[in-house]
Amino acid sequence: xxxxxAMALVALAALSACKREPTFDERYAGAQKAIRDxxxxxxxxxxxxxxxxxxxxxxxxxxxVDVVTEx
Numbered sequence: 001x002x003x004x005x006a007m008a009l010v011a012l013a014a015l016s017a018c019k020r021e022p023t024f025d026e027r028y029a030g031a032q033k034a035i036r037d038x039x040x041x042x043x044x045x046x047x048x049x050x051x052x053x054x055x056x057x058x059x060x061x062x063x064x065v066d067v068v069t070e071x
Contacts, residue, residue, distance in 0.1 A: 022030070
């Protein structure tokens with residue numbers, strides 16, 4: 001009984017240790033996705049900052065224009 005349980009544990013351990021390493025193509029695809037995600041994040045951040053900068057940019061005369069809204 002104990003021998004059967006021990007053999008089952010050994011077999012289970014052996015199967016779990018046989019995890020396949022990712023291929024070069026799989027690793028490349030993962031890295032490419034991470035780079036694209038980061039590039040998209042940077043693009044969104046730059047767009048937001050550009051929009052904020054254009055809102056506080058000076059007008060054609062060179063004077064800064066503040067938008068005031070009344071509540």
